Amino acid sequence: MSAVITGGLPLATGGLAAGVTAETLVVFGIILLALVLFVTEWLPIDVTAIFVMVLLILLGPDGIVNFTQITTTEGVSGFSNPATITVLAMLILSSGISRTGVVQILGRKMANFAGDSPHKQLLATIGVAGPVSGFINNTPVVAILVPIVSDIAHKGNTSPSKLLMPLSFASMFGGMLTLIGTSTNILASDVSARLLGQPFSMFEFTKLGIIVFIVGSVYLLTIGHRLLPERVPPEEDYIQEYELEPYLTEVAVVEGSPMVGKTVPAAIDDAAFDADILGLVRDDEQFIEPASATTIRAGDELQLRIDRDTLASLVDEATLGVVGTPDSDADLVADEQAEQTLVEVVIPRGSFLAGKTLASSTFRKRYDATVLAFRSRGGTIRDGLENRPIHVGDTLLVQAPPDSIDRLSRTSDFIVAHEPDKPEYRTDKIPHAAAIMLGVVGLVAVPFEAIGAWLASATGIGAFTALSALSLPIMLTALMGVVAMVATGVIKAPELYDAVEWDVILLLAGIIPLGIALEQTGGADLLGALVAATANYLPVIGVLWVFYLATGLITGVISNNASVVLMLPVAIEAATAIGANPFAFVLAVTFAASTAFLTPVGYQTNLFVYGPGGYKFSDFLRVGAPLQLLLSVVTVLGIAFFWGLRPA
CATH class of the missing domain: 3.30.70.1450 (Regulator of K+ conductance, C-terminal domain)
Known part of the structure; x- marks a missing residue:
């Protein structure tokens, strides 16, 4: 009985079964429970993550039994994890940049270039969303561009359905251009540093990211454009x-x-x-x-x-x-207010309305606005609105006076799919924001240590080696950037809290201990050994491809950050077991988790465009599956070429 309580006694003998302990089974059970909760959304994903964290601690040495080996300190370590703090800082920096209006200005230039040509509109959408997402977290980029792209589509007599999904996909391509493009990259870098002692540099995978961006963009401009349906008519009625x-x-x-x-x-x-x-x-x-x-x-x-x-x-x-x-709209609203009286509003993660009903949230009283209908999970709800629960990704059709719509557009609880006529941007702060972001990136990316060593060798002045002190970790430079943005007025101190997507932070804090438990209990070793067995039938590059596809499928139903935490330890163990380059497997999992095209629920940017594009669940599979397969081949071949499949 004591063997069961401590979890130390193998449950079976021989082969892989000898490594299956009670501890391992308990952690697998927690992972299965987490997956069910993530997929069904019985609880919000951030609440699920915290629940998992509490469960791990309760079943650890400081709890009621010692099954998970997770102490209280390890259980809450996700809150102090460098990845969590870095993501928090980057969200604030991204918000500061968005408040200057620089992304919106690029959007207007995009609109001027696009005109009435559907191909130019698509090219402009991809051309702005992708590169910008390399340096600003791609989630707020899409949130900013959804109303701009929607307006471009309607003014150019193009269905928004033809542009909004490419907007989301292009932001994912761009997120793989640098370390700071998406929170998934930052988290994967932290896991890689902890398990391999090899974090990502700022431009670690930029060369492959550029290839992925070009290939993905060509697909969207050609095949993807033809596969995209016109769910929403071009006329804005x-x-x-x-x-x-x-x-x-x-x-x-x-x-x-x-x-x-x-x-x-x-x-x-x-x-x-x-x-x-x-x-x-x-x-x-x-x-x-x-x-x-x-x-x-x-x-x-x-x-x-x-x-x-x-x-x-x-x-x-x-x-x-x-x-x-x-x-029509014109019959319902006064002519002088027709452009702003009816708007679509998307519910993002973290919105106070998510999980509530219109009645319980007092939405109408709070914003002096009425919901006429809403899209939810691919269906349209037109009656019984007051008592139907609102989900993340739902799109509400709202009637409200212009001042109420302006208030809706200024809160992070909603994404209004219509750009306000009188936006309040701090355009005078654009130089400050640009300089701060340049400093954040430069202090991480510039090889000061190598430059100092070269100067010391060339001049004989040893003091140049002190330049290495300028090379700082991304967590520190990002926090320095936050302080600088507040000091220069790019973002105001009270706005810091609204800038943070707290559901993402809680998700990271809650899910990181699950990855630690998977490693400590031998679960990662066991799963890695099972996957490594495929090497009997596949070459190393085939095993790498299997990991890419598996991660892509898992990310389609759970959070991309959760899939990275669960898959990276397994990938590293599998690579080690077959004598492959573990870092190559880390990169494959990272790319796959950051390019989730198969479903609207696997990635937040997909949720942002789900309703305004009028898409059905199957539309993402129809357009995203060929793209996922194409990029799986391109990415795996690129990893093999740039980093090699065997340890150096």
């Missing part, structure tokens, strides 16, 4: 796009109606009728989202979101007369 005609009605309040004398919020019993008052016409004057204190009078015409059956009941009870049905 949301009523027709969301098929809302049967759910929008205009009614007249007649004399003697129970509504007369009531305020707009109290006019309709929410518990009895699934309906919203969207507008009010009085004496030929139209009020969009009428104020809550507005009192309804006889003769008023109300614009309602309501289905036909509910309308019949409401007309009977409230003594109303049906006037007509809006057929």
